[in-house]
Amino acid sequence: MTSLMPLTTVFPGLVWLMAALALVQGLRRAALWRVGAAAPVAWLDGLVKLPKRYLVDVHHVVARDPYASRMHAVVAGGLLAASILTALAILPPIAGFRPYWFVVALAFGVTAVGSLLVGARRYPAKQKRLSAGRFQILPFLLVAYAVGGTATALLLAFGIGGVFAPLALALAAAGGLGLAFEVRHGPMRHAAAGALHLVAHPRPGRFEGRPDTALQPLDLDAPRLGSEMPADFTWNRLLSYDACVSCGRCEIACPAFAAGQPLNPKRLIQDLVAGLSPAEPAYAGNPYPGGRPAQGERGALAGLIGPDARIHPDTLWSCTTCRACVEECPMMIEHVDAVVSLRRHQTLERGALPEKAVGPVTELRQSGDPGGRPLSARTDFAAGVDLPVMADRQQAEVLLWLGEGAYDLRYGRSLRALIRLLREAGVDFAVLGAEERDTGDLARRLGDEATFQALARENIATLQNYRFERIVTADPHALHALRNEYPAMGGRYTVIHHTAFLLELIRAGKLNPVRLPDLSVTYHDPCYLARYNGETEAPRAVLDAIGVSRSEMARSGKRAMCCGGGGGAPVSDIPGERRIPDIRMAQAAETGAGIVAVACPSCTAMLEGVTGRTSEIRDIAELLLQAVEAGR
Amino acid sequence: MTIVVLLSAGRHPVSGAPVLPRMEAQAIRIAASLGEAVGLHAGPDAEAVREALGLGLTRIEHIALPEGLDPVPALSARLAALAPDLVLAGRRSQGGAESGVVPYALAEALDLLLIPDVVAVSGGADTLTLDQSLGRGALRRVSVRGPVLATVHPDAAAPHAYAFGKARRGAVELVGAAATGVDVPQAIVEERPYRRRPKLVKGAPTGGSAAERLKAATGEGGSAAKGRLLVEPDPEEAAREILAHLRQIGVLAGPTKSNS
Amino acid sequence: MTRPRRDPRAERASIQVAGEARPRFDRTARRTGSGRPRRDPRAERAGQRVAAEARPRYDLSQTVRFDAAVITEAQPKAAAAASPKILVLDDPAFLVAVVPDAPGGRLSSHDRQVLGAARALAGREGGVAILTLGACEGVGPAGADRWLPLDAVEGYDPATQAARVAAALTALAPRHILFPESLDGGDLARRVAVRMGEPLFTNAEVVAANGLVRPAKGRRVEQRIAPGLLSTVAPDAVAEYGGPPREARPLPVEAEAPTQGSKRIVSAARVPADPATVPLALAEFVASAGNGITDLDTFRQVVAALRATPGASRVLCDAGLMPRHTQVGASGTVLAATCYFALGISGAPQHLQGVAGCEHVVAVNTDLHAAMIERAGLAIVQDAQAVMPALLKLLVQEAQGTGDETA
Structure with a gap:
């Protein structure tokens, strides 16, 4: 072989061949993405920002598992460096420069070390959250390529030929071509799809440091609503699912998976991947709890959801839309968008809502409240409390948005505490009273975009009649809808959560709480405040201002676990082995705190509903009121 | 089999928004389980009944009828033309007078067999089996021959969810206007906001002072009952008390009734 | 608020001893007339006195027991047993007809409430006539002055039944006809209404001579109307008749009974609710x-x-x-x-x-x-x-x- 062509040409040639093979395999896969719907993509902007997105945003997530971070840095960095350096050696001047090959050998050596780190995660026994399947051969391919490459480079560096060279080269070729071949269906697809996904991400706002979490409005005049089959997703969504590395971080974070409900976000994404092509190898990770073998047709035009299709409807309705999976995903995949898109088709086109959710959604559509209660009863919780109504005042500094929690007996206590605090601080506020409708959050998460848009239009029309500077709400779900989702419907408001507003009042000296060091408190972050809006500090600052002894749960802040109350999950009520709020309360109990502080009506209701709990559930407003009143 | 579901313009009991009455939505579900059905509505406009398209009907026939006119002549004329095997209606309308007389008037006009308060229908064009609610889950299973008009009871299966996409695709066809008609007899002299009246309490004296009736009410039952409390009784005594109490309420048959 | 207003004239008329030239009144009947024994404060007080003490001491908790006893005694049956005197109305100025469900030949409490409503409409001069399909017990104590027992229809044939009732009612020509707004009663009322071509006022929650009131438009409004020919009465809205038993004089049925014609109902069978499986x-x-x-x-x-x-x-x-x-x-x-x-x-x-x-x-x-x-x-x-x-x-x-x- 060397007699026909020098090793210095064959070795770089191998890398070029690998690149070509990878390109062919990648293009074969990419052809499938093209069945997806069109999507606007800022290509140039994405390409320019790719390094930053990878090195900052992706790294930020990957680094939560330090071993994985180091492993990936070494193996990916080494692989890229070694391959590029070798490829450059196709130029004769470089190829002839022997010290250059030392550098190449070093790069391959680093890759080899990384390959061993990759292997250590999977052998002798793989970590539980990882998928097996083709990923199990990845360490061998990497080791073959890296060791073969190291040996070849060293032979070139020392100028030794002979029988060793073909052997080393063959090893490198086996590993390298194997890796390149795997770009279509195997582990190396993540590299190609992942990089392209970072360029063409459907939510570029995520990388600009602001939470880009609003669901995208659906055109209700579109010929087909929501996603029924893979072809209904936009092409860059299909691409994003191909980026999945099956690392299983999402399944660890998923509250429904922990509760034994039939949802596993990794499996869901892999089902979307597998649904695209019959050639996709079998899934080899943890199944949906309550296991159900994958069945149904595959292909771009095959239905994805159904009792006999790949994804059972219960899987879809188990999701609490808490975004924990999205927060944990190192590949920046948007699981919740996929779930909502699939739900939209089920609800809007097929009327296939889960049985128990039909009532609330119907009432929401017909009467503007999921319980079918009169809108005027929303202020019943404040009987005996002077509650200014916008219709009488026409304007106020602060519009207090009460939300659905106002109907709840328990949550009425929290709202009364908040109202007393606002009075104490002399805030000029008013409520909409009987004019306030549900924000439509529940309908939207359950896929009923038509009802959401109708409610949003009505609320926006109501809000247009009054003058106010800001909307304050104690309901993070309402906050998210008003702040992030109403702008697309034409309503732009400054919306602030009550914890942030109370902190402002404390800092301005309008509220003077005393310190309550005897209370031991742990704060449970609401998903729609922490993850959807990135607000984790204000509630904690309020708690610190009243001097309680505060402890943190193992999962807190943006990585907190859901209470199970979002995304319509309580009304869908898909049975599992455990209940999500029970799990969360057990986590709270581990801190030993006597009080679990909450800042959301859904969390209050879900956590209050835990039987046999030892700690009290108190809204931050209730705790602050206690501190303020103690100071009088 | 030709199935017609009679649709009316209802109002939501709380919000007053125009909606399809729930029992008609349930009727659509029953109809959908038997075959293709067509909706029939007589009224000024079909906006409120359009909702039925999202619940399983694909076609609604609309007879334009000015407000306040009796819909029975127009409906019976159209029904006579359609000659359906099964006509389904809600047992009461929703949001109007809620007297539920229209199905009876139609059955009389068309000499149709009327089976009221149906919760389920099965069978084919020849013989239909209708399950009629007798309250509290008890049923009367009625087999009938020939065309039948059935009114649907609220205990029927809950309506299917509304599908916006289906509603978008369905069609409302204007099938003629009844320009002339008979006015609905208007004998109502007075209408005012509803005042909730206390329900009679069983076992309370019919006359008696307010205080006595209150005492009877709170002593016997009601959500604000101040009940009897036995702390740590003997289990046998507790059992006797429970059985005596259940018999007093009337949910448990007396011991002498068995084995006679 | 559900208690019908007292009508002193009617009360007086009800205790008039019949068949005497000079009006005489039996005032002892009054007690049962109002359905409850009169309180005797002295006796109550005496009952509360703690025995064997020189200084009077009273156990005030005893009152509760006394009242409780009053309530349990005030059952309609007990009242009926106590006063066997039957009220006879010989020549009613008009009739108010009631068509009860009477499941199993017994008046339901809803039926008795409708009779109570009919009594309220009949007032002093009118009589209450009850039409039953088949035998029925206890119609007199429930407040019926007249009784038309019609032949029951065999099997489930509501249309024939309605035809029979309508024929009998037409012959009887009462001023008002009341039905219970129950599953069967409501069905019968509507069939009779369309047969007679008369409007039907349904689900009345208030029944009085000066007007009937029913909820409408999803209970957002109530409609008031002067009592018409046909009405149905809502359950648990009107008090039962609490007066002395009435005569329930059988009336001959003059209308010819329509025969069962329709053979369109092939079969009908009751499926009782099984408590183990009922939703x-x-x-x-x-x-x-x-x-x-x-x-x-x-x-x-x-x-x-x-x-x-x-x-x-x-x-x-x-x-x-x-x-x-x-x-x-x-x-x-x-x-x-x-x-x-x-x-x-x-x-x-x-x-x-x-x-x-x-x-x-x-x-x-x-x-x-x-x-x-x-x-x-x-x-x-x-x-x-x-x-x-x-x-x-x-x-x-x-x-x-x-x-x-x-x-």
Whole structure:
């Protein structure tokens, strides 16, 4: 072989061949993405920002598992460096420069070390959250390529030929071509799809440091609503699912998976991947709890959801839309968008809502409240409390948005505490009273975009009649809808959560709480405040201002676990082995705190509903009121 | 089999928004389980009944009828033309007078067999089996021959969810206007906001002072009952008390009734 | 507010001793006329006096017992037994007809309420006529002056039945006709209305000579109308007749009875509700197990022996010990039962929402401070595990005991 062509040409040639093979395999896969719907993509902007997105945003997530971070840095960095350096050696001047090959050998050596780190995660026994399947051969391919490459480079560096060279080269070729071949269906697809996904991400706002979490409005005049089959997703969504590395971080974070409900976000994404092509190898990770073998047709035009299709409807309705999976995903995949898109088709086109959710959604559509209660009863919780109504005042500094929690007996206590605090601080506020409708959050998460848009239009029309500077709400779900989702419907408001507003009042000296060091408190972050809006500090600052002894749960802040109350999950009520709020309360109990502080009506209701709990559930407003009143 | 579901313009009991009455939505579900059905509505406009398209009907026939006119002549004329095997209606309308007389008037006009308060229908064009609610889950299973008009009871299966996409695709066809008609007899002299009246309490004296009736009410039952409390009784005594109490309420048959 | 206004004239007329030239009144009848014995403050006071003490001392808690006794005595049957005097109305100025359901030949409480309403419409001069299909007991004490027993229709044939009733009513020509707004009564009323071509005022919640009132437009408004020919009366809205028994003089039926014509109903059979399988939302009597129950086999036996419908708290359903469809509460089934029997259920707020519509609650729980104990009409602070076998034993004993007596 060397007699026909020098090793210095064959070795770089191998890398070029690998690149070509990878390109062919990648293009074969990419052809499938093209069945997806069109999507606007800022290509140039994405390409320019790719390094930053990878090195900052992706790294930020990957680094939560330090071993994985180091492993990936070494193996990916080494692989890229070694391959590029070798490829450059196709130029004769470089190829002839022997010290250059030392550098190449070093790069391959680093890759080899990384390959061993990759292997250590999977052998002798793989970590539980990882998928097996083709990923199990990845360490061998990497080791073959890296060791073969190291040996070849060293032979070139020392100028030794002979029988060793073909052997080393063959090893490198086996590993390298194997890796390149795997770009279509195997582990190396993540590299190609992942990089392209970072360029063409459907939510570029995520990388600009602001939470880009609003669901995208659906055109209700579109010929087909929501996603029924893979072809209904936009092409860059299909691409994003191909980026999945099956690392299983999402399944660890998923509250429904922990509760034994039939949802596993990794499996869901892999089902979307597998649904695209019959050639996709079998899934080899943890199944949906309550296991159900994958069945149904595959292909771009095959239905994805159904009792006999790949994804059972219960899987879809188990999701609490808490975004924990999205927060944990190192590949920046948007699981919740996929779930909502699939739900939209089920609800809007097929009327296939889960049985128990039909009532609330119907009432929401017909009467503007999921319980079918009169809108005027929303202020019943404040009987005996002077509650200014916008219709009488026409304007106020602060519009207090009460939300659905106002109907709840328990949550009425929290709202009364908040109202007393606002009075104490002399805030000029008013409520909409009987004019306030549900924000439509529940309908939207359950896929009923038509009802959401109708409610949003009505609320926006109501809000247009009054003058106010800001909307304050104690309901993070309402906050998210008003702040992030109403702008697309034409309503732009400054919306602030009550914890942030109370902190402002404390800092301005309008509220003077005393310190309550005897209370031991742990704060449970609401998903729609922490993850959807990135607000984790204000509630904690309020708690610190009243001097309680505060402890943190193992999962807190943006990585907190859901209470199970979002995304319509309580009304869908898909049975599992455990209940999500029970799990969360057990986590709270581990801190030993006597009080679990909450800042959301859904969390209050879900956590209050835990039987046999030892700690009290108190809204931050209730705790602050206690501190303020103690100071009088 | 030709199935017609009679649709009316209802109002939501709380919000007053125009909606399809729930029992008609349930009727659509029953109809959908038997075959293709067509909706029939007589009224000024079909906006409120359009909702039925999202619940399983694909076609609604609309007879334009000015407000306040009796819909029975127009409906019976159209029904006579359609000659359906099964006509389904809600047992009461929703949001109007809620007297539920229209199905009876139609059955009389068309000499149709009327089976009221149906919760389920099965069978084919020849013989239909209708399950009629007798309250509290008890049923009367009625087999009938020939065309039948059935009114649907609220205990029927809950309506299917509304599908916006289906509603978008369905069609409302204007099938003629009844320009002339008979006015609905208007004998109502007075209408005012509803005042909730206390329900009679069983076992309370019919006359008696307010205080006595209150005492009877709170002593016997009601959500604000101040009940009897036995702390740590003997289990046998507790059992006797429970059985005596259940018999007093009337949910448990007396011991002498068995084995006679 | 539901009590009909007192009509002193009518009361006086009702105690007039019949068949005498000079008006004479039997004032002793007055007591039963108002349905309750008159209070005797002196006697009550004397009853409260603690015996064997020189200085008078009174146990004021005794009052409660006295009142309770009054209530239990005020059953209509007891009143009927006490005064056998039958009121006779010879020549009524007009008739108010009532067509009751009378299931099984007995007036239901709803039927009696309709008779009470008819009595209110009849006033002093009018008479109440009752039309029954087949035999019926106790129509006189319930307030009927006249009685038309029609022949019952064989099998289920509501159209023929309505034709018969309509023919008889046309012949009788009453001023008003009242039906109960029940499943059967409401059906019959509408059939009769379209047959007679008369408007029907349905679901009246107030029945008085000066007007009938019914809810309309989803209970957002009420409509008032002067009493017309045909009306139906809502359940539990009008008081039963509480006066002395009336004559219930049989009237000959002059109308010819239409024969059964339609053969369109092939068959009709009653399917009684099986308490074990009836949907929880429709069940009359629900016995429910909670966290305090560990022995679910015994629980199932108790439920079967009580002929109740089984329910469960969320915890048991989550644990898979009871099927999901038995779950009672906001996230399970919201009940409309007459009685809810809670065994070992403390009563979480979501659970209590599910039983809010139950008329009676019986609770057995170890925790005195449980919300369910608070809610219950009969609350027993005891281990439900211990009470269940005792209940079973007692029920078995009763069954055997009565078996011996009748044997």
